[in-house]
Amino acid sequence: MTETPPSQRAEQAGIDASTKVPVAVLLVCALLWLVSGSALQILASIQAHSPAFLSNCEWFTFGRVYPAAQNALIYGWGFNAAFAVSLWLMARLSCAALRHGGWLVAAAVFWNVGVKLGMLGILTGASTSVALLEMPRFAVLLLLVAYSMVAVWGVANFSQRNTGHAYASQWYLLGAAFWFPWLYILAQGMLFVAPARGVMQAIVGEWYVQGLYGLFFIPVALSSAYYFVPKILGQPIRHYFLAPAGFWWLVTVLPLLGGSRLVGAPVPVWVPTTGVAAGFLLLVGLLAVGLNLFGTVAGSFDRVRASTTLSFVVAGVAFFLLWGVLQCATALRSVAAHLPLTLAREGQDWLLFYGVFSMAMFGAIYFLLPRLLLRAWPSAMLVWTHWVAAALGVLMVAGVLILGGWRQGELLNNPAVPFTEVAQAVSAWLAARSVGLMLLAIGHIAFLLNLGWMLCAGRAANAGGLIPPPAELPLAKEPRWQESQT
Amino acid sequence: MNNGLALFLGVAGVFAFSWGAFILPAHWQLGRLGQYRDPVDETLHPSAAPGLAAQGGEVYADLGCVYCHTQQVRQTTLTRLKEGKRAAFNPDFERKWAGDANQPRPSYARDYIQDRRVFLGQVRLGPDLRNVGTRFPDDQALYKLLFEPQAVTKDSLMPPHAFLFETRPIVGERSAKALAVPAPPGCEVVPTPRAEALAAYLLNLKDTYDYPEERRRNMLPSAAILEGDR
Numbered sequence: 194m195t196e197t198p199p200s201q202r203a204e205q206a207g208i209d210a211s212t213k214v215p216v217a218v219l220l221v222c223a224l225l226w227l228v229s230g231s232a233l234q235i236l237a238s239i240q241a242h243s244p245a246f247l248s249n250c251e252w253f254t255f256g257r258v259y260p261a262a263q264n265a266l267i268y269g270w271g272f273n274a275a276f277a278v279s280l281w282l283m284a285r286l287s288c289a290a291l292r293h294g295g296w297l298v299a300a301a302v303f304w305n306v307g308v309k310l311g312m313l314g315i316l317t318g319a320s321t322s323v324a325l326l327e328m329p330r331f332a333v334l335l336l337l338v339a340y341s342m343v344a345v346w347g348v349a350n351f352s353q354r355n356t357g358h359a360y361a362s363q364w365y366l367l368g369a370a371f372w373f374p375w376l377y378i379l380a381q382g383m384l385f386v387a388p389a390r391g392v393m394q395a396i397v398g399e400w401y402v403q404g405l406y407g408l409f410f411i412p413v414a415l416s417s418a419y420y421f422v423p424k425i426l427g428q429p430i431r432h433y434f435l436a437p438a439g440f441w442w443l444v445t446v447l448p449l450l451g452g453s454r455l456v457g458a459p460v461p462v463w464v465p466t467t468g469v470a471a472g473f474l475l476l477v478g479l480l481a482v483g484l485n486l487f488g489t490v491a492g493s494f495d496r497v498r499a500s501t502t503l504s505f506v507v508a509g510v511a512f513f514l515l516w517g518v519l520q521c522a523t524a525l526r527s528v529a530a531h532l533p534l535t536l537a538r539e540g541q542d543w544l545l546f547y548g549v550f551s552m553a554m555f556g557a558i559y560f561l562l563p564r565l566l567l568r569a570w571p572s573a574m575l576v577w578t579h580w581v582a583a584a585l586g587v588l589m590v591a592g593v594l595i596l597g598g599w600r601q602g603e604l605l606n607n608p609a610v611p612f613t614e615v616a617q618a619v620s621a622w623l624a625a626r627s628v629g630l631m632l633l634a635i636g637h638i639a640f641l642l643n644l645g646w647m648l649c650a651g652r653a654a655n656a657g658g659l660i661p662p663p664a665e666l667p668l669a670k671e672p673r674w675q676e677s678q679t
Numbered sequence: 680m681n682n683g684l685a686l687f688l689g690v691a692g693v694f695a696f697s698w699g700a701f702i703l704p705a706h707w708q709l710g711r712l713g714q715y716r717d718p719v720d721e722t723l724h725p726s727a728a729p730g731l732a733a734q735g736g737e738v739y740a741d742l743g744c745v746y747c748h749t750q751q752v753r754q755t756t757l758t759r760l761k762e763g764k765r766a767a768f769n770p771d772f773e774r775k776w777a778g779d780a781n782q783p784r785p786s787y788a789r790d791y792i793q794d795r796r797v798f799l800g801q802v803r804l805g806p807d808l809r810n811v812g813t814r815f816p817d818d819q820a821l822y823k824l825l826f827e828p829q830a831v832t833k834d835s836l837m838p839p840h841a842f843l844f845e846t847r848p849i850v851g852e853r854s855a856k857a858l859a860v861p862a863p864p865g866c867e868v869v870p871t872p873r874a875e876a877l878a879a880y881l882l883n884l885k886d887t888y889d890y891p892e893e894r895r896r897n898m899l900p901s902a903a904i905l906e907g908d909r
Binding site for chain 1: 681709710743789795799842
């Protein structure tokens with residue numbers, strides 16, 4: 194393996210340094226949201242099977258805690274982490290320092306104040322009860338202002354790139370930067386500013402939710418995967434010529450899946466049918482991405498396991514493929530009869546948001562923070578705890594919800610079973626979900642402890658060498674994507 | 680894929696496609712739905728919710744009932760063996776979630792055109808509420824349920840919403856709205872205005888009018904599925 198020449202390495206260090214302050218601020222916010230969001234998730238989950246829990250307090254009634262928990266995870270953890278990782282990755286891939294990064298701290302403050310106000314709005318009774326759009330209007334404006342600042346910086350950085358080419362990760366990041374605000378503005382407009390009539394509201398709502406996952410979180414997750422896999426393994430992406438086709442295919446098909454959330458609903462029949470058909474079309478895109486990423490990883494699994502970052506990122510890619518296969522399976526007639534309006538939908542969304550997106554972000558954060566702060570992660574034990582808790586936890590939460598949803602659907606479809614019995618059967622599965630969420634929380638606490646320790650320990654402790662700095666620190670050979678492209 | 684402008688145009692194209700393929704045709708199709716005038720008595724259906732019920736919809740949103748309850752009666756899609764023959768059935772009908780017990784029907788898109796906010800819902804942790812107004816005789820029964828569901832159904836998984844009620848000393852006569860629930864001596868439990876609005880909203884939820892046009896259109900798919908299942 195040839196070493197990167199020192200001059201180039203110094204330049205990269207300069208680019209990393211230019212992103213240091215905003216990225217570190219965003220990541221600390223993201224982690225705090227992750228921990229508080231998972232506490233809220235646990236609270237809501239417990240309430241779902243023990244309804245008396247905190248039911249006297251109006252602020253903490255299930256119908257408010259549940260959306261608050263979802264919003265904390267998606268807009269608190271998800272967006273802060275996506276901002277941080279995207280800005281850093283974009284700067285690196287464009288070989289351009291992030292200029293005037295201090296402004297981004299203001300954007301981070303706006304965003305986080307916006308999310309906090311939105312959460313407060315939900316808990317105090319201003320929730321709209323539209324999935325993932327619950328925040329009241331005053332918070333929405335702040336979020337849009339903050340988002341546009343972050344996106345402008347990212348896009349400007351891309352357009353000032355010092356490289357002749359644009360790599361796969363950059364396509365995904367650029368797309369995500371534009372898609373989210375378009376989705377958000379149109380959904381807000383059609384739902385609240387000039388509300389669409391009747392079930393059109395439900396169609397717009399599901400289009401937004403699916404778009405948020407498919408056109409924002411998945412692209413950000415894939416951009417990390419396309420970066421870290423070749424970077425750390427020191428091998429170019431295999432079959433790179435498939436990457437553009439995979440990109441266009443996936444981003445065209447993913448938002449159409451929204452229709453599959455409306456199977457059996459009183460909407461025009463073609464809406465769910467399109468969604469179900471898109472589920473099958475998805476497989477083609479998954480194949481391209483799978484051949485790219487797993488093709489590169491194949492034969493190097495021991496090196497994946499040895500790298501903290503890759504063990505998270507590759508797990509995320511595996512969850513993506515699993516999610517895609519499940520999406521097709523749920524379109525089969527015998528399954529489709531049972532799954533709509535059960536817990537299964539939430540299980541699939543956990544797999545997508547946590548299994549794919551959050552795992553990729555964890556991997557990226559383990560890689561980039563030491564390079565920004567020039568400190569090593571103090572405890573390998575805590576990293577290991579985090580990985581095990583996250584992987585097992587998300588499998589458990591998603592598995593319990595999907596299997597429990599299947600059982601729930603079977604019982605609901607059998608009118609001989611009184612509803613009370615259905616509810617009792619479901620509550621056992623909900624209790625298992627609480628356990629899975631606690632497992633996830635253990636991972637988050639381990640992550641936060643490690644970060645706190647790293648920030649407090651300072652450089653002196655690292656000199657003592659609690660663990661050697663990550664092996665990748667002398668940068669691995671840049672993946673030679675041009676080569677594989679030609 | 681290296682040209683920034685081309686990439687941007689592609690990105691915009693992807694978004695325009697998702698909008699044009701999904702939202703636009705649905706909007707065009709559903710936007711044409713209007714109220715239906717009954718040919719016999721000339722009434723318009725569905726009618727707009729009365730003011731108090733419309734306010735109750737806001738309470739329904741703010742308390743997040745939608746995270747446990749759906750508001751949609753599904754189409755007939757299942758078959759089962761009955762006396763040796765396959766017969767179509769709709770579990771929602773048999774659970775009495777479908778309005779008029781003698782003439783159950785699925786929900787139609789037209790049912791929702793007057794709703795300010797549409798709460799189709801995603802998961803049925805509780806019963807479907809689209810026709811809950813046909814199942815409750817009056818607001819008192821709803822108050823009792825909202826105040827303490829566990830007193831109505833043992834081990835119910837619905838959370839109590841006691842904060843929608845006020846316990847106050849009885850001044851003069853007992854209020855006519857007071858709940859028949861245990862209260863401290865000399866006190867009564869009465870619904871707050873929000874509880875009254877919510878109850879009005881729930882009692883107004885009933886799609887009992889059947890639109891001849893929709894009924895005909897909705898019968899077709901279920902028959903087709905029957906064929907396929909044999």
